[in-house]
Amino acid sequence: MKKEANSLIDSHCHFDFPPFLDDPGHYLLEAQKVGVSMLIVPAIGRSNGEQIASLSETFAQIRYALGLHPYYIHSHCDNDLSWLETALAERDDKCVAVGECGLDFAIENPKNEQQLYLLEQQLALAEAHNLPVILHCRKAHNELIRILNRFKGVNGVLHAFSGSYEQGKALIDRGWFLGIGGTITYERARKTREAVKKLPLDAMLLETDSPDMPLFGYQGQANLPSRLPLVAQMLAQLKQQDVEKVKHQTTQNSRRLFRLDKK
Numbered sequence: 001m002k003k004e005a006n007s008l009i010d011s012h013c014h015f016d017f018p019p020f021l022d023d024p025g026h027y028l029l030e031a032q033k034v035g036v037s038m039l040i041v042p043a044i045g046r047s048n049g050e051q052i053a054s055l056s057e058t059f060a061q062i063r064y065a066l067g068l069h070p071y072y073i074h075s076h077c078d079n080d081l082s083w084l085e086t087a088l089a090e091r092d093d094k095c096v097a098v099g100e101c102g103l104d105f106a107i108e109n110p111k112n113e114q115q116l117y118l119l120e121q122q123l124a125l126a127e128a129h130n131l132p133v134i135l136h137c138r139k140a141h142n143e144l145i146r147i148l149n150r151f152k153g154v155n156g157v158l159h160a161f162s163g164s165y166e167q168g169k170a171l172i173d174r175g176w177f178l179g180i181g182g183t184i185t186y187e188r189a190r191k192t193r194e195a196v197k198k199l200p201l202d203a204m205l206l207e208t209d210s211p212d213m214p215l216f217g218y219q220g221q222a223n224l225p226s227r228l229p230l231v232a233q234m235l236a237q238l239k240q241q242d243v244e245k246v247k248h249q250t251t252q253n254s255r256r257l258f259r260l261d262k263k
């Protein structure tokens, strides 16, 4: 019975951050033991694009995305967009998305205009290369929707969904998925828990955002891909559905969005 358990995909895991590179094989094995068989590792920028690509060559469980993360807006250089353009044009099969990109107006001196420009350019690249997008968004929901309205041919996932029902529905109505992670393990996240109860499971992906976003009960520790089943359990509990069904559906969703069956 156990052997037939659904395999899970951690759709957002920064596996090139500490502590993982100290012993990546160990962390992947721990994840595998609880059924997490694949990790999607987004880039934060040019600085780690090559490293995550080489991780995907070494470890069969790893897929990756290339993009310029808005949180690091102060580190990106003028020619990083042309780097991204070239890297996407020369990508291998393990590169499954553009990301992580988006808007983060919660940082100090967010350079809003530059963030909006970089996001637009990356959505255009995703469209040109027919790739899904991994989005990050903080304190910029309305601006995000306005931009997505102009890129109707592009979809992807809003990772670390922590919004309301209305915010989630606005994305799903536009063909986007929601990345469900540690937020829902916190009782105080009442608005997001209520949203997740009502929004459709077939628009949800599971993620840990490791090593960030520790789950309830693990505060202060590095988050791990091996904790993904705990997110599935909480999602099943909130939606009052069988956990195996939740695991199966969310894995199918990731496979569909990132077109993993072809790779």
Ligand SMILES: [Zn+2]
Pocket: 012, 014, 042, 100, 136, 209
């Ligand atoms: Zn991230």
